[in-house]
Amino acid sequence: xxxxxxxxxxxxxxxxxxxQPSPARGGDTVLSVRDLKVHxxxxxxxxxxxxxxxxxxxxxxxxxIVGESGSGKSVSSSAILGLHDPKRTQVSGHIFxxxxxxxxxSEAEMRQRRGREVAxxxxxxxxxMHPYYTVGNQIVEAYRVHNDVxxxxxxxxxxxxxxxxxxxxxxxRVDDYPHQFSGGMRQRAMIAxxxxxxxxxxxxxxxxxxLDVTVQAQILDLLQDLQREFxxxxxxxxxxxxxxxxxxxxxxVMYAGRVVEYGPCREILTHPExxxxxxxxxxxxxxxxxxxxxxxxxxxxxxxxxxxPTGCAFHPRCLHRDKVPGDLCRTEMPLLVEGNRGPxxxxxxxxxxxxxIYETEVLPVIAPDLAAGLAPDLAEEK
Amino acid sequence: xxxxxxxxxxxxxxxIIVMSLVTFLLxxxxxxxxxxxxxxxxxxxALQAQTKKAxxxxxxxxxxxxxxxxxxxxxxxxxxxxxxxxxxxxxxxHCPAPCLGYSRYSNDTVTNLIKNxxxxxxxxxxxxxxxxxxxxxxxxxxxxxxxxxxVDRGIVAVSLLFFAFPTFFTGLFLYQFxxxxxxxxxxxxxxSIADGGVGTWFVGLLLxxxxxxxxxxxxxxxxxxxxxxxxxxxxxxxxxxAKGLNPRKVxxxxxxxxxxxxxxxxxxxxxxSLMGGAIITENVFNYGGLGKLxxxxxxxxxxxxxxxxxxxxxxxxxxxxxxxxxxxxxIDPRVKVG
Numbered sequence: 001x002x003x004x005x006x007x008x009x010x011x012x013x014x015x016x017x018x019x020q021p022s023p024a025r026g027g028d029t030v031l032s033v034r035d036l037k038v039h040x041x042x043x044x045x046x047x048x049x050x051x052x053x054x055x056x057x058x059x060x061x062x063x064x065i066v067g068e069s070g071s072g073k074s075v076s077s078s079a080i081l082g083l084h085d086p087k088r089t090q091v092s093g094h095i096f097x098x099x100x101x102x103x104x105x106s107e108a109e110m111r112q113r114r115g116r117e118v119a120x121x122x123x124x125x126x127x128x129m130h131p132y133y134t135v136g137n138q139i140v141e142a143y144r145v146h147n148d149v150x151x152x153x154x155x156x157x158x159x160x161x162x163x164x165x166x167x168x169x170x171x172x173r174v175d176d177y178p179h180q181f182s183g184g185m186r187q188r189a190m191i192a193x194x195x196x197x198x199x200x201x202x203x204x205x206x207x208x209x210x211l212d213v214t215v216q217a218q219i220l221d222l223l224q225d226l227q228r229e230f231x232x233x234x235x236x237x238x239x240x241x242x243x244x245x246x247x248x249x250x251x252x253v254m255y256a257g258r259v260v261e262y263g264p265c266r267e268i269l270t271h272p273e274x275x276x277x278x279x280x281x282x283x284x285x286x287x288x289x290x291x292x293x294x295x296x297x298x299x300x301x302x303x304x305x306x307x308x309p310t311g312c313a314f315h316p317r318c319l320h321r322d323k324v325p326g327d328l329c330r331t332e333m334p335l336l337v338e339g340n341r342g343p344x345x346x347x348x349x350x351x352x353x354x355x356x357i358y359e360t361e362v363l364p365v366i367a368p369d370l371a372a373g374l375a376p377d378l379a380e381e382k
Numbered sequence: 383x384x385x386x387x388x389x390x391x392x393x394x395x396x397x398i399i400v401m402s403l404v405t406f407l408l409x410x411x412x413x414x415x416x417x418x419x420x421x422x423x424x425x426x427x428a429l430q431a432q433t434k435k436a437x438x439x440x441x442x443x444x445x446x447x448x449x450x451x452x453x454x455x456x457x458x459x460x461x462x463x464x465x466x467x468x469x470x471x472x473x474x475x476h477c478p479a480p481c482l483g484y485s486r487y488s489n490d491t492v493t494n495l496i497k498n499x500x501x502x503x504x505x506x507x508x509x510x511x512x513x514x515x516x517x518x519x520x521x522x523x524x525x526x527x528x529x530x531x532x533v534d535r536g537i538v539a540v541s542l543l544f545f546a547f548p549t550f551f552t553g554l555f556l557y558q559f560x561x562x563x564x565x566x567x568x569x570x571x572x573x574s575i576a577d578g579g580v581g582t583w584f585v586g587l588l589l590x591x592x593x594x595x596x597x598x599x600x601x602x603x604x605x606x607x608x609x610x611x612x613x614x615x616x617x618x619x620x621x622x623x624a625k626g627l628n629p630r631k632v633x634x635x636x637x638x639x640x641x642x643x644x645x646x647x648x649x650x651x652x653x654x655s656l657m658g659g660a661i662i663t664e665n666v667f668n669y670g671g672l673g674k675l676x677x678x679x680x681x682x683x684x685x686x687x688x689x690x691x692x693x694x695x696x697x698x699x700x701x702x703x704x705x706x707x708x709x710x711x712x713i714d715p716r717v718k719v720g
Contacts (some may be wrong), residue, residue, distance in 0.1 A: 128620070
């Protein structure tokens, strides 16, 4: 990093880029993350799990954060809730939630916001719920932390929320233990627990990964319904582009702790300009589409965050790095710049003509029908 | 639930009966001839045979065993000889139910001997148990919360040290320094609550139960530490934190609840085996508990007493097992009994 000071997003002139959020932009902004860094000092060196992440989220909208395991998706969302052990983590930058920078708050002030202003639902609802307490007990607990109500009132509220998320016979099921619920019901209960304080923002960390495919769709539907009803902002963390296509208004693609592409969902899914995003799209099987379409996995493994590759972190796995003149990909980290199709879409790539490469080399392989212009647009498919 | 408990009790009862048979067979398979023991050194074969008959050892082992079981239920007489009862009733010892045998060596019923020893062992076990559970859990939680620090390493090292010391060393050390050299405490001796009140009883038991507690505590410190650390990395703890609960509630309601549950099994069985007597500690402090009684029985080749003690200990362990299993159904909702 020290060798390439100009490539450090933390010090680059971020304000000139339109996609960079600004907390002063409007009252609708629920969350605004600016230059977030989450570093874990270890005996082998500093693990830069998140390194200069910026995005924002407005009320009623959904942001999808996509990336492979270890790209820093979950670490950045835990930072919003302040769940990292301060003794073992260095968090810097700004996280504005409803206009307040969470990183300047004391632990007690942060605790008041957890669950009330921002709630989180997790990947595996069975392990995310305490096995020794009833579902109702755990939901009541979440409500009573932030509301001065009697147990009876809280229980009534819990039953109401369980009913709202579609648990049958909530009056009876409220006294069940998590292991007596099915996987989908557990995730519903987690959602009820998350939304019981009507937080302005919900973080869903791979909410459907541990569920059956049929249940996945139900849970996503439920989240969308509730989002409309509560007008909350949702941040959905996933590696499943199908979930993103279904849910997200904006998409942020992460690689090795950084943003590599960020923009409106439709834009990113139809005109991606970064080879890593192409790789992700190539790895998604398309059940409706062409049987000629091929699945092309991204070669190699995510890089070590302890000793990330020089220059562009993705270059060792990038199939298109030879199209960049010289040794630029290896020596210099690309800046997050505006894409070729106008503002709102940013990317971090040295390629000069990504659109052309995508249309001529990538799309014909992964979706021949789309490339031929015969199939309906992705957006219509939705 | 009730059906489950009844079923467990019945199977436990059967297990105890089988245990008694096995113990009986094992002891009568030993090369020691109890009749020869009772008869003395200069014993003619004729006299030996007579003693054998008088003591009832001439019968087949199975018959002796059924007699033993009958004695437990109804009591019996030693020797069981109707002729002798008419001619010399003063030579017959009556052993009322539950009769676990008659010790020729002590000239007393096994039941009486054990009855005198149980309060000592029970007091020791209860005090030691309270000390080691409180100490073990407390220091284990502290070590887990301060993981990796000097405090954590210190606690783990000290607990390992006490685990490595044999109890006779710790016991003699405490005895020598605290009671004799520094005179911080009176020489420990067992005084029952009825005789000296709770205070005297407690003071008398402090050193031996501390000796036991220090030994057992080591394991509980390490287990508590491991279980608490394990529970802290569980997803449900992250959920609890994400709700905005204060750290104390997260620790007590969420972490400890999960971490301490597996300790119940260990604690139940350890307590049961300690009830059967702490052999070394009781001998070091010269307490007349079951442990000391067992040693006396073994060294003086007092077979009926040995059988009685072994059976009692086995019963304790079996009962403790049942209690732990039933308790588990209450503390872990995922466990389904029946």
